[in-house]
Amino acid sequence: MSHTRQALVVAGWEFRRYFRWKDQLMGLGLFLLIGFVWVGAAMVAGARGKVITVALDGVELTAPPEGRIRFVPAPADAAERAEALRQGDVRGILTRRPDGTFDLLVEKDPRYRAELVALLGESVRRERLAATGMTAEGLEQILSPAPLEVRFTNPATGRRGTPEKIAAGVFIGILLLAVFTSMAYLMTGITGEKQLRVTESVVSAISPQAWIDGKVFGITGFALASVGGSIVGGLLVALGARIATGFTLPAAAVRPGVVLALSVFTVLGLLLWNSFFAAVASTMDDPNTSSRSSLLMLPALPVVMSLAVLRDPDSLVSRILALCPLTSAPALPMRLVLSDPGLPEIGASVALLLGAIWLMRRMAGRIFEVGMLLYGKEPTLREIGRWAADRLPSTPR
Amino acid sequence: MTSLHEPSVVRLHAVCKSFAGRAVVDHLSFAVRRGEVFALLGPNGAGKTTTVRMLVGIIRPDEGRLEATLDGSDTSVPPPHSTGYLPEDRGLYREIPVLRTLVYFGMLRGLERREAKKRAHEWLERMSLLDRKDERLDALSKGNQQRVQLIAAVIHRPTLAILDEPFSGLDPLSQEFFLDLVRELKEAGTTILLSAHQMDLVERAADRVLLMNRGREILSGSVGELHARLDDRPRLRLMMETGSDPGILRTDPDVEELAVSGDEVGITLRAGVAVRPFLARAVAVASIRGVATEAPRLHEVFVRAVREDDARAEGRVA
Numbered sequence: 062m063s064h065t066r067q068a069l070v071v072a073g074w075e076f077r078r079y080f081r082w083k084d085q086l087m088g089l090g091l092f093l094l095i096g097f098v099w100v101g102a103a104m105v106a107g108a109r110g111k112v113i114t115v116a117l118d119g120v121e122l123t124a125p126p127e128g129r130i131r132f133v134p135a136p137a138d139a140a141e142r143a144e145a146l147r148q149g150d151v152r153g154i155l156t157r158r159p160d161g162t163f164d165l166l167v168e169k170d171p172r173y174r175a176e177l178v179a180l181l182g183e184s185v186r187r188e189r190l191a192a193t194g195m196t197a198e199g200l201e202q203i204l205s206p207a208p209l210e211v212r213f214t215n216p217a218t219g220r221r222g223t224p225e226k227i228a229a230g231v232f233i234g235i236l237l238l239a240v241f242t243s244m245a246y247l248m249t250g251i252t253g254e255k256q257l258r259v260t261e262s263v264v265s266a267i268s269p270q271a272w273i274d275g276k277v278f279g280i281t282g283f284a285l286a287s288v289g290g291s292i293v294g295g296l297l298v299a300l301g302a303r304i305a306t307g308f309t310l311p312a313a314a315v316r317p318g319v320v321l322a323l324s325v326f327t328v329l330g331l332l333l334w335n336s337f338f339a340a341v342a343s344t345m346d347d348p349n350t351s352s353r354s355s356l357l358m359l360p361a362l363p364v365v366m367s368l369a370v371l372r373d374p375d376s377l378v379s380r381i382l383a384l385c386p387l388t389s390a391p392a393l394p395m396r397l398v399l400s401d402p403g404l405p406e407i408g409a410s411v412a413l414l415l416g417a418i419w420l421m422r423r424m425a426g427r428i429f430e431v432g433m434l435l436y437g438k439e440p441t442l443r444e445i446g447r448w449a450a451d452r453l454p455s456t457p458r
Numbered sequence: 459m460t461s462l463h464e465p466s467v468v469r470l471h472a473v474c475k476s477f478a479g480r481a482v483v484d485h486l487s488f489a490v491r492r493g494e495v496f497a498l499l500g501p502n503g504a505g506k507t508t509t510v511r512m513l514v515g516i517i518r519p520d521e522g523r524l525e526a527t528l529d530g531s532d533t534s535v536p537p538p539h540s541t542g543y544l545p546e547d548r549g550l551y552r553e554i555p556v557l558r559t560l561v562y563f564g565m566l567r568g569l570e571r572r573e574a575k576k577r578a579h580e581w582l583e584r585m586s587l588l589d590r591k592d593e594r595l596d597a598l599s600k601g602n603q604q605r606v607q608l609i610a611a612v613i614h615r616p617t618l619a620i621l622d623e624p625f626s627g628l629d630p631l632s633q634e635f636f637l638d639l640v641r642e643l644k645e646a647g648t649t650i651l652l653s654a655h656q657m658d659l660v661e662r663a664a665d666r667v668l669l670m671n672r673g674r675e676i677l678s679g680s681v682g683e684l685h686a687r688l689d690d691r692p693r694l695r696l697m698m699e700t701g702s703d704p705g706i707l708r709t710d711p712d713v714e715e716l717a718v719s720g721d722e723v724g725i726t727l728r729a730g731v732a733v734r735p736f737l738a739r740a741v742a743v744a745s746i747r748g749v750a751t752e753a754p755r756l757h758e759v760f761v762r763a764v765r766e767d768d769a770r771a772e773g774r775v776a
Contacts, residue, residue: 062538077558261516262549
């Protein structure tokens with residue numbers, strides 16, 4: 062049986078071992094529930110609340126029509142004022158003292174305080190302007206910034222702002238989710254196989270390299286399917302948000318080329334890191350007690366490093382991160398969303414990443430070959446390094 | 459019994475393997491003939507499992523050479539599609555249904571999914587486990603789990619089955635069941651190499667045995683040959699009348715060993731001694747109600763050979 066067929070048999074097994082439609086649908090349902098609750102909350106928060114009536118005594122204020130506050134004249138009699146407050150006809154009575162300060166009489170803590178203070182501030186500013194003889198328009202002219210219009214040579218690709226940064230951040234989140242999903246399943250799967258003593262039965266049938274290749278493919282597929290469920294859920298929520306609030310996805314994030322690049326780099330990045338996870342997991346006996354567990358957090362480092370691209374996507378550091386195989390999976394797609402790396406840069410990045418995957422896969426295979434048969438004592442990092450550099454041919458199959 | 463002229467399917471030539479400077483297998487050579495049941499015997503730490511692991515290609519020998527001729531191809535280790543392997547350190551996926559696991563292991567050994575499923579059904583029916591095919595493995599008893607493990611090792615109908623300690627951890631009934639299966643596999647033309655230390659079972663199943671100690675061969679041949687080569691002393695079992703004292707037989711000059719167990723006495727006479735004169739003397743001095751002769755058991759051959767080898771090794775060290 063060929064190496065490829067062996068790896069595909071293992072990949073199919075690993076995928077089906079963890080993938081359950083029921084789990085996926087439950088996850089999607091939960092995602093949609095959370096998403097729609099969030100959209101609903103945003104809609105409720107954006108809607109006008111209950112009208113708040115404030116009585117004015119010696120104050121001239123105009124309530125804007127879009128606000129919650131309405132002003133009415135205050136009753137003349139103190140007893141009537143108290144009764145109006147008690148009955149809830151008015152929520153507060155605003156009086157201006159002789160020294161110019163304001164007094165708000167309420168029964169309960171005024172939740173509308175910020176809105177009221179803003180209106181008062183506006184009113185007081187107008188009074189002070191009038192006292193200086195300057196018009197509001199004159200003041201605005203003095204305080205306004207120098208006019209600058211930015212024009213893009215290609216508005217479709219050049220205009221990048223907060224929405225694009227959010228899209229890049231969402232991509233990083235998706236990638237991290239896929240990486241940590243893979244890590245969790247590879248670690249529990251491989252250490253579980255060691256504990257269950259399945260290893261010898263498998264490595265007597267196929268080569269360790271075919272086994273690790275199949276595992277990496279299968280778990281990568283499973284992680285992508287899991288993340289795919291979240292993406293579908295996210296798109297459905299975005300669709301709901303669009304209908305409810307007019308929200309739209311940033312143009313740069315939905316360009317076919319960008320989507321393709323995001324997909325390719327996500328898959329390649331996962332293959333690279335999953336090979337690393339599989340090798341490390343094979344040297345562990347028990348993930349609960351192994352000191353090696355911390356090594357599994359290493360792939361978070363390049364992701365965090367690549368956040369530098371968010372700050373300045375065209376800096377030298379960002380360009381290096383987009384080429385370096387350890388960081389290119391998150392960094393280059395971010396540059397794609399936030400800037401315009403040329404085709405040569407994309408091609409070089411893919412080529413370097415493919416080379417790194419091949420190298421990592423071979424080293425991981427060598428570590429896996431020895432690590433999977435070790436029980437009891439965990440090897441030292443020096444021993445692992447020696448296995449990785451081992452140039453002995455694999456056991457013939 | 460297989461013919462002496464059957465070609466060998468597996469050959470080891472002066473194979474050595476050391477771990478941390480300690481020789482675990484030391485210039486071991488043997489050949490397994492086609493169609494036979496070949497048993498590797500030895501005490502714990504003799505190097506049996508290391509030998510088996512080298513045979514299936516899990517570990518590589520430091521020195522020496524392995525050869526396999528199976529299904530018309532010559533290789534350094536038996537090819538996986540022609541070989542079945544039941545490891546000593548064995549386990550399967552506990553949380554996965556039995557049938558799925560068997561299909562997976564069949565496919566790993568080169569079967570198509572449909573064929574693997576068909577054979578898994580056949581084997582499960584043979585093992586009276588078909589009605590439990592969709593249950594998780596850990597829902598089965600330990601004995602039934604062992605049966606599933608054996609199916610996983612031979613589902614692809616290998617030419618060579620390598621079974622490392624197949625009887626360990628089994629109750630007597632399951633041991634008999636496994637023994638029958640070994641015989642069935644042999645009748646179906648499968649060559650079997652097994653390692654074990656249950657001598658009575660090996661004695662009943664193996665055509666030839668190789669006894670290992672300290673990584674080396676100390677004896678090999680058919681079970682009969684081993685008996686004859688190592689221990690030709692006559693053995694008797696005497697049934698005594700109740701209350702009779704067998705101790706008096708110890709004084710007989712032909713008696714080498716005597717062991718009392720209730721009303722029965724096991725006696726080993728000196729090599730070359732005739733049984734009849736001894737029996738005449740015994741009947742005269744003790745109340746005996748029955749007599750049976752006994753062949754030496756492989757267990758005793760094993761213990762004696764290993765002790766002699768250990769004594770020689772200690773002598774060398776001294």
